[in-house]
């Protein structure tokens with residue numbers, strides 16, 4: 001698999017991975033094909049995932065700027081077509097308590113409002129007619145051991161107090177009776193507004209909306225080199241040269257090695273792995289008391305997440321390999337299946353039908369950054385830390401405002417660049433160390 005820490009290109013024209021999502025769609029939406037002739041453009045967006053597509057859509061709709069989107073492979077070939085499809089009011093890994101401690105209550109509320117707007121924007125774009133198999137609302141956060149349940153309850157109470165956000169507290173018994181009999185769960189909190197959907201269909205929906213506004217989306221058009229010429233950016237693909245006044249980098253975890261000085265060594269691409277099981281029979285569902293289609297995540301440092309899909313399969317995910325070379329090792333899928341079976345022992349004979357992984361983008365301060373370099377007019381948004389399905393649309397909207405020269409809220413998300421990783425060449429050693437720490441913490445601390 002492509003490894004963004006080692007390779008300078010994600011490839012060109014590669015097919016989608018053999019994911020469950022790809023099995024649920026038919027013909028891809030029409031696009032503008034390979035860019036074959038030289039172009040001069042006001043705005044070029046690199047990457048056709050949620051960030052790039054939403055930025056293009058809002059640029060066209062709200063600012064009258066028709067961008068060209070260049071995608072190396074296919075629309076949503078990166079994370080946007082591979083994720084678990086959890087729509088949540090969150091991004092990054094920083095907790096609200098940490099934000100409040102670092103920046104105070106006003107900034108924490110400002111960031112919370114942005115996350116809420118992200119979910120509202122996804123909902124309103126879906127309402128324009130995107131058929132993406134949206135499921136009933138509800139997000140369960142499970143205590144993975146008894147000792148963490150009190151702090152989960154504390155978290156729920158704080159969110160109720162600070163944001164008036166209704167969060168339900170479920171005892172172990174209530175959870176197992178009313179939602180699912182997960183043997184690894186010791187209580188939960190439940191938010192009523194998260195939900196699951198088919199992420200690839202969502203991205204294709206954004207693609208269609210953007211093209212309907214006059215955006216050009218060129219697939220199989222990988223940006224291979226980049227230089228500055230006066231006030232222009234000159235980008236080169238295999239078959240064209242592009243002269244642009246402004247460039248938006250929307251490549252997130254798929255950003256190639258040494259792609260641009262603004263972002264080099266400022267993120268860590270980390271593999272997240274997913275399996276989708278065969279469909280559960282009525283007897284299997286009953287044996288697990290699997291009543292819910294709420295999206296589910298636990299409290300581990302090395303989190304597991306799952307959801308029941310519309311055809312009664314279970315999607316189950318967690319961390320994957322460290323390098324691209326290890327990505328397809330069945331060990332990582334088997335490990336997920338084993339954990340799933342430990343949660344639901346009645347599923348002892350269950351197999352999985354699909355397995356795939358994708359690169360999330362982790363920033364050192366656990367927050368995404370939507371930033372620009374005024375001098376050379378290059379913009380970017382990345383570092384969602386594995387939580388960007390909803391927020392990337394808000395990021396796309398704010399990026400569009402920045403490109404159009406409009407002032408965006410004064411929040412660390414939008415005003416600070418990504419920080420450099422210290423000892424950047426050793427990022428993976430640090431990742432390995434964190435995985436070891438996480439294993440110990442999740443089991444013993």
Ligand SMILES: Cc1cc2nc3c(=O)[nH]c(=O)nc-3n(C[C@H](O)[C@H](O)[C@H](O)COP(=O)(O)OP(=O)(O)OC[C@H]3O[C@@H](n4cnc5c(N)ncnc54)[C@H](O)[C@@H]3O)c2cc1C
Pocket residue numbers: 009010046047048049050051052070071072073074075076077078079080081082083084085086087088221222223224250251252253254255256271272273274317357358359360381384385386387388389390391392
């Ligand atoms: C397994 C997995 C599960 C996840 N589950 C969830 C979830 O349930 N909820 C949630 O909120 N988040 C989840 N995420 C994270 C979420 O998917 C991402 O935050 C989001 O999709 C990022 O979108 P993006 O548009 O910024 O990047 P991407 O969708 O990754 O798009 C980047 C694109 O840039 C293109 N590109 C790269 N280099 C070039 C180049 N040189 N030229 C042209 N194009 C280029 C790539 O081909 C790629 O298509 C998950 C991620 C993974 C991997």
